[in-house]
Structures are given as C-alpha cells and as structure tokens.
Amino acid sequence: MLASKRILLIIGGGIAAFKSLDLIRRMRERGAVVTPVLTRAAEEFVTPLSVSALAAQKVYRDLFDLTDEAEMGHIELSRSADLIVVAPATADLMAKMAGGHANDLASTLLLATDTPVLMAPSMNVRMWLHPATQRNLAQLTADGVGCVGPGEGDMACGEYGPGRMAEVPEIIAAAEGMLADGPLKGRHVLVTSGPTHEPIDPVRYIANRSSGAQGTAIARALLAAGAQVTFVTGPADAARPMGAQVIEVETAQQMRDAALGALPADAAVFAAAVADWHVVGAGDSKIKKDGDRLPVLEFAENPDILAEVSQMGAGRPGLVVGFAAETDDVIANATAKRLRKGCDWIVANDVSPDTGIMGGAENAVTLISEEGEEAWARMGKDAVAARLVARLAEALG
Template sequence: MLAQKRVLLIIGGGIAAYKSLDLIRKLRERGASVTAVLTKSAAEFVTPLSISALSGNKVYQDLFNLTDEAEMGHIELSRASDLIVVAPATADLMAKSATGIANDLASTLLLATDTDVLYAPSMNVRMWDHPATQRNIAQVIADGGTVVGPNEGDMACGEFGFGRMAEPLEIVAAIEAKLAVGPLKGKRILVTSGPTHEPIDPVRYIANRSSGAQGTAIAAALVHLGADVVFVTGPADIAPPAGVEVVKVQSAREMMAAVQRVLPVDAAVFAAAVADWHVENARASKMKKTKDGMPDLKFAENPDILATVCASVKRPRLVVGFAAETDDVVANATAKRLRKGCDWILANDVSPETGIMGGSENAVSFVTEEGAQAWPRMSKTEVAKKLAGLIAQTLNS
C-alpha cells in the first residue's frame, strides 16, 4: 500500500524520538520513501547519522541552511511528499501548528504546506490533559490534521496515563489509512461504539454488556475503504482500531457532546449501546450502607443521540442506527427506525442464549424503508465489511 509513497517525517524533541527509528524502518520495509526533519531538541535524543542511515536520505535540520535552500527550499520540501507525519508530536510542536507559529524548520514546514498532516502526540500526562494542549489538538483537527494516539501507560518520567506515543505499527496503520485509495476516500464518517457508564458515585456506575467489538470492526472496515473515521467510544473492552481519530467518553451526555462537535460528516454509524437513563442524584462521595436501608436513586432520561442527529440541520447524508432487542426484533427495529428518523437500522437478538452481546459473532436484520433483510450469522468483522460496502455504494451513488 505504501510502495512509492513519499513520507516527510518531522521528529520532535522527546524521549519517544527513539521510536522514530523503528518507524522509518517499517515504512521503508513497505516501500515508502522517508525524508526526515529533525528539530534541535530531537537531536538530543537521536542523531542525524542514524536517521540518514535508516532512511537513505539526507536529514534536514536548519531553516536557514544556504545549501538546503538552494537545492530544495523548505516550501518545496513541505509539498513534495504524499503525507507529513509528526512523530513524536510534542506539546510545543502541536502548539505551534495550532497557532501558526513558524520559528524553525519543522514549524515552518507545517505552516507552508497543503499536504495532509498526521500527528502522533507524545508528552507527559499532565501536559496532555492540560486545557491548552486539548485546545491545540482540537484546532489542529479542525484545520484538517489527523491524530493517532496517544496511548495510556507508564512514562519515562515515572507517571502513568495518556501521553505515550503510539507504537510504530499503529502509526504505520494510520499512514496507510491516510494514503488509502478506496471508494470512501475523501469521506468523513462518524462511528460511535462501546457502552456508556452512568455514575452512581465515584466507584459505582450503571452500564450494559456491550464490548465495543462491532463498532470497532465497523470503524476498521470503513478505514480499509479509505474513509476518514472519527471514532467516539465509551469504555469498551477492546482497543480502538488503528487509523481512526479517537474520542473517548464515559457517559451518554459526554457522547452526545462529542458527536455534536464532530458534525458535519458524510455518514454516521451509531453502534454504541447508550444507556437510556442516568442517575440524577449521583453522589460526589462513595455511598455507605446505613440503617436507613437502600439509597433513593432518582433517574433522568439521557439525550437521544440518534434522534437528535437525525433531526439536526447538520444531519449526515446517511445515518445508521443499531437496535439490540430480546423480543420482536424486526418489528421493534422497524418502529425504532421510523421513530428516530434514521436511514438504516441493524437489529440483532441479544437474548442471553444467542451469545451475541459481548461475543465474536452477530446475526442482524438489515432494516430500511424497503423492509427487513435477514443476514446470516457471521463474524462481527464480516458484518462490518458488508455494512461498509453498502455505505460506500450509497455515498457514491
């Protein structure tokens, strides 16, 4: 997929810079040509010689290098690639890109290009969580950039949390997704996935048995067809697929807010198992057993994400919902499609004896305005591929 593709790799200054060496190797193994730009601080972690040896190309470092400007100016360098990858994308580089600062070669290239940019953030968890960084990430995405990672785990500083740069193979998958040529190339699609957790107190919550496997498979299938996928996920059992823009949420209200921020998109697939209610009087501290008996929990209805999007002025061209039922599956799904206003519903029987909820297989009925079509039981991956193919047909018709 990457044969003869040209990747401009900007290496930021952070401990994760050492991963850039493995990333270069893996890109070269797949046939890509890699030209690297090394920031001044990145040179404290990896050397130009090691990068040049692995990439087989000259390494660029200085904005005002007379020879480099004569041979290939920074403007041409920024536009002569199929994709620009920033890995690691430090908080400093993200801030410069978001605000248009161009005071070194790397930041100038990012400002002077019309080529797609993929960022792989890497920083301390506190830096990642800081509102300024989150604003910068949001601005970079709004400006057309794509983000892969960061991952959660132990950090060189001794802390634990989100901020670890995505692994080289994850970044390669994201690069392949960005450069994929398929029927959904240029289409932006929203996929929601996983359960939602509705807090009762800081240690207890209400949830359901959704694993997030079907939504994850759908997102992966859409990426394979070239789509730009925004993956809004609750606390699922499995990791998000590679090559998607991940937005993690906990509650239904958080998911509603995240979905509204993502719109507009070309299509939306609402595969998340969203809780219908939340605890209105959730406690700020852990509830204790008392002689007064059971606590009095008051429930309030959660926002109807599917119906809200279908009625929105930003309604996608194609909206797909899911219906997990235990009785009268097709009848309930048909009624739900009409009630919500979506185009398609994928309905399945999640009775305990089916093993579908949380399992690896699914048996769905595909419900449209033309009626219901029963699909044979198959893996959730095959269901996802079939749905992705139908979405491609519709969006290209």
C-alpha cells in the same frame, strides 16, 4: 501498502521522539522511503546522525539553509511526499499547525503542502486536556489532518493519563490507512462503540453486556476502505482498531461530548450501547449495607447522542447510522426508533439471550432505511462490518 511510498517524517521536540527511530526502521522494512525533518527541540532528544543513519537519507533541519534550498526547496520537499507524518506532534507543533504559523522548517513545510498529513500527538496529560490543545485538535481535524492517539498511561513526567504517543504499529497502521486507495479515501467517519458505565458509587456502576466487537469491526473495515476514523469507545473488551483516533470514555455524557467534539464528519456510525439512564447524585463513598432498609436510587435520562447528531442541522454528517439492540418486536421497534431519532439508517438486531449476539462473535442484522428493510443472514461481525461499510461507501458516492 507502504512499499515505494515517500514519507516526510517531521520529528517534534518531546521525549517520545525516541520512538521515531523505530518508526523509521519499521517504515523502511515495509518499503517506504523516509525523509526526516528535525525541529530544533527534537535535536535535544535524538541526534541528526542517528536519524540519518536509520533513514539512509539526508536530515533536513534549517529553513534558511542555502544548500538545501538550492538542491530542493522546502516547497518541493513538502509536496514530493505521498504522506507527511508528524511524530511526535507536540502541543507547540499542533498550535503552529492549527494557527498557520511558519517560523521554522517544520511549520513551513506543513503550511506549504497539499499532501495528506498524519499527526501522532504526544505531551503531558494536562497539556493534552487543556482547552487550547483541544481547540487546536478540533481545528486540525476539521482541516482534514489525520490523527492517531494519543494513548493513556504513565508519563515520563511521572503523571498518568492521556498524552502518550501512539505506539509504532498504530502509527504504521494509520499511515497505511491514509495511503489506502479505497472508496472512502479522504472521508472522515465517526464511530461510537462499546457500553457506557454509569456510576452508582466509586465501586459500582450500571452497564450492559456489549463487548464492543461490532464497533471495532466497523472501524477496521472503514480504515481498510481508506477512511479516517475517530473511534469513541466506552470500557469495552474488544481491542481498539489500530490506525484510528481512539477516544476512551466511560459515561454517556463523556461519549456525547467526545462525539460532538469529533465533528465535522462525512458519516457517523453509532454502534455503542449507551446506557439510557444514570444515577442522580452518585456517591463519592461506597454505599454500605443497612440492615433496616435498602438503598433508593434515583435515575435520570442520559443524553440521546444519536438523536442530537441526527437533528443538529448545520454540521450534521451526510450519513448517520444508528443501532437498535432489541429483544421484542425487533423490526417494529427499530423502525420507530429511526423515525423518532431522525437518523438515515438503523441497523437492527435481536439481542435476546438465546441468540448469543450481544458479546458473541456473530451478528444477524436488518438494515432499515427510508427505502425499507433489508435482512442480512447471520454472519461474523467482521463480515457484517464489511457489508455495512460497502453500503456506506456507495451511499456517500
């Protein structure tokens, strides 16, 4: 999918810049032509010579280079590419992009382009979680900038958490998705997936048997159709979809905050099996056995993410799809849920233990909309996802 594509690769100044060397090599293996741009800070981590050697292309570095401007001005450089990839996208680069700054070659190229942009954020965990960075991320997402990562793990600075740049195969997959000429090219779709874990104490929690497999399959089908996907997932067993912006959460409240933070979107698919309740006053210490009495747990309702998004008015996605996992009166309960929540479609399925659907490889669903019910034969979850995405693309036009 990258064959003969022209990629403008902007390398920011972070320790993850070393991954850009492998990224260049992998892109070229797939037939892409990679033109590298180095920020001044990036030159502290990788050398122009190594980048140029791997890309087999001239490295661009200076906004006010007379020779470069005579041969190919920065405006033309930014617009001649099929895709601009910013990896690593540092906190500073993201701030410049969000604010429309243009005080060096990289930021000027990004401001002067009408080419799709994909960024791979990389920074210290506290920088990533800072409200300013999160505001910038929201602005860039609203502006249509694609995002892959960051992942969670050990940092070069010794801390642990979100902020690690996505791995090279993930960036490649995201680039291929943005360049795909599918029916959802240019569309942003939010997908929630997996269970949520509601803590009782530090070692116990309330959860369900959702594996997250159906949500991952839907995200992959959306990516194959050319969509930009934000994937908000609870602690699921299923692999995360490569090429999506993955946001890991644990509780229903965290999922709600992440989902709202990912808007605006053209469509939203709420495939997560969100816990209905959480424990009030979950303890900071493990609850010990007491021979005289059993512990008493007080419950409170979790936020209703599907209803909140479906009924939000301004900023509501054009198509909102919910899931109804039922064990009794499946169609009646799912139909009532669609009306109660206010979503456009409900995908209903029977998750009774004897079906093997929850946590299994297959699904049997009924698509319920204002037009009525449409029962689908039992099939693999990938096939369900492909059919649902095809219907979604048709509905969005």
